[in-house]
Amino acid sequence: MGSPVSLAFSSFITIERQSATPVYLQIAQQVTNAIQRGYLPVGTKLPGTRLLSLQLQVHRKTAIAAAAELEAQGWLQLVPNKGTYVVSKQALVKLQRPKQNMPLLNSYPVQTGYSVKQSQILDAPFEYQNCTYYFTDGTPDVRLTAIKELSGMYTASMTRRRTLSKLQYHSADTDQYFKRQLSNYLNLTRGLRISPANLLCTSSKEMGLYLIAQLLLSAGDTVVVGELGHFGANMVFQNAGASLKTIPVDEEGICTDHLAKLCERTTVRMVYVNSQHHYPTTVTLGASRRMELLNLAGKYGFIIIEDDHDFEFQYGRSVSMPLASADNNGMVVYLGTFGNSLAPGFRTGFIVAPQNLIHELQKHLLLMDKKENVIAELVLGEMIEEGNIHRHLKKTLKIYQQRRDALCQILEDNFKDTVSFTKPDGGLALWSVWSTQNSLLDVSRKCAAKGLFIPKTLLYQNKKLTAMRIGFGHMDETEMKSSLEILKGSML
Structure with a gap:
């Protein structure tokens, strides 16, 4: 020994x-x-x-x-x-003796011994700092998730005998229950006319967009996005080899007249749009432009990728239905997140499309993820069937609307002469345009030193524009006041 x-x-x-x-x-x-x-x-x-x-x-x-x-x-x-x-x-x-200077087992090679393809496209400015307060681009408050209710439903689901059979690989009814409930939910809330065969469930909306880009795009294809757009989606398209073309965005969303002119001189493969709440400006695509976009897709044959961004969070009485609800020619691929009002671990992504596309996307998904989270899908399906998701959303919507109003009031009280914004009708973020001459990057660094983290992805500044997307969903009123007090002090 x-x-x-x-x-x-x-x-x-x-x-x-x-x-x-x-x-x-x-x-x-x-x-x-x-x-x-x-x-x-x-x-x-x-x-x-x-x-x-x-x-x-x-x-x-x-x-x-x-x-x-x-x-x-x-x-x-x-x-x-x-x-x-x-x-x-x-x-x-027969065997070469290891070199004497080989590292011991408590270390690991810093670099590979072979070449690795590096991507500048995917060098996203993802960052994090350990600050007391932080801004997001519009995320829910996980503290509002009904954890006790969800944990009880998980426990009940796990103890049922029928659950064991659903946990097996290649089980025919593994996700059919959830798909039936989700298709009914989307038909009711989005005005769709789909069956489970038109649904593909993914781990996240981002995975769904990646699958779509890999299947439908080839190198050199033209993808049209808003002049101000979502950096993550743009990265996905560029990584698939696509060439991005931008068109202006105004108070009624993307400008379809610019799109029409672009289609006359360029073969467009795909148009990416947030019809309900454009990212980052939060504007809703106008009714006439929705019809014009569908008409252009039918005329020129391009695919419409409709990102269901923040559809669940609506504060007004009138709600515009998605483009997918009026699509008769199979030109729209509709994707989003179900359970967006819940904590991240309880959400799931979905794609709605004609059956032939869903069939092909399923093949690609099986290469990446052979088994979904069956228990989570059973619980989410029960939340739909029993009406729990409606009750939870109704309760949290009131809170998020109060937080939106609180943020608007704090901005008016403290930045009346330097900021302009329109109170959003939905979503969890506000688009603010600033008249300050300060560099927003410098402001964010000063804020970080005082305990407020503002990611670079929320800052939009060039010769014509100085703007910031401010999420309010994750903060209560006290946290908002403290955060904006730091922001105000950093702009002086």
């Missing part, structure tokens, strides 16, 4: 009792790793299986099996009456 070799083994071999990999293979794999990296040099005599089993606290038969496996792979050689050694001297002519 006190020999250096036995002590070394306990320092670099870790056994995971709950792992699906047999213990003897875990030992063999970690010993192999130690030999390859020079931690166990060639010629090292290993302890006997009895001592090894005591050191690693495993059955002796397990230690014997590990040694046999290593010997079969050629890493160890048993010398009669002498012991077991790391690679025999005869085998050294």
Whole structure:
């Protein structure tokens, strides 16, 4: 037990009792790793299986099996009456001895030993700072999620006998229950006319957009987006090899007259639009422009990707239905998030499209994610069927509307001469245009030093515009006041 070799083994071999990999293979794999990296040099005599089993606290038969496996792979050689050694001297002519300066097991290579394709397109400015307060682009407050209710529904679902059969791979009815409920919900709330065959459920809306881009776009295809748009969606399209063309956005959404002129001189493959709440300006696409966009799609044959951004959060009495509800020619692919008012772990993405496209998208999805979160889908389906999702949304909408009004009032009271905005009819964010000459990046750095984090992705500043998208959903009124007090002090 006190020999250096036995002590070394306990320092670099870790056994995971709950792992699906047999213990003897875990030992063999970690010993192999130690030999390859020079931690166990060639010629090292290993302890006997009895001592090894005591050191690693495993059955002796397990230690014997590990040694046999290593010997079969050629890493160890048993010398009669002498012991077991790391690679025999005869085998050294076939195996290159590890370099003496190889790192020990407590380190890992900093870079690969082979070339890796690097992408500048995907160098997004994702960032995080540990501040007391922070702005978002419009996210719900996870504190409003009915955790107790959801946990109770999860527990009840897990204890049902029928749930076990649904957890199996290739189960025919794995997600049919949720799809039936979700299709009914979307038909009721969005004016659609779909069946479960028109639905594809994904882990997130972003995954859905990625699948669509990979399937429907080829290198050089033209994708049209708003002049101010969502950086994440733009990255997805560019990563698929598409060429982005921008068209202006005004108080009625994307300008379809500019799109018509573009289509006359360029073959457009796809148009990406947030019809309900344009990102980042929050404006709603006007009724006449909705019809014009559908007519142009029918005339020129381009695909409309309709991003259902913040559809659930509507504060006005009149609600505009999605483009997909008026699409008779199969030109619209509608995607969004169900359960957006819940905490992130309880949400799911969805795609609505004609059956032939859903069929092809399903093939691509199976390469990435063979099994959805069945329990979560069962619970979400029950929330729809029992009306819980409607009650939860109705309750939280009142709170979010109060927070919207509070943010507008605080901005008017503290920044009356420097900011202009229109109170949004829905969503969880406000678009603010500033008359200040300050650099917003400098302002954000000053705010961070005082405890308020403002991500770069919320800042829009050029020669013509100085603007900021401010999310209010995640903050209560006290947090808003403290945050905007820091912002005001940083702009002086």
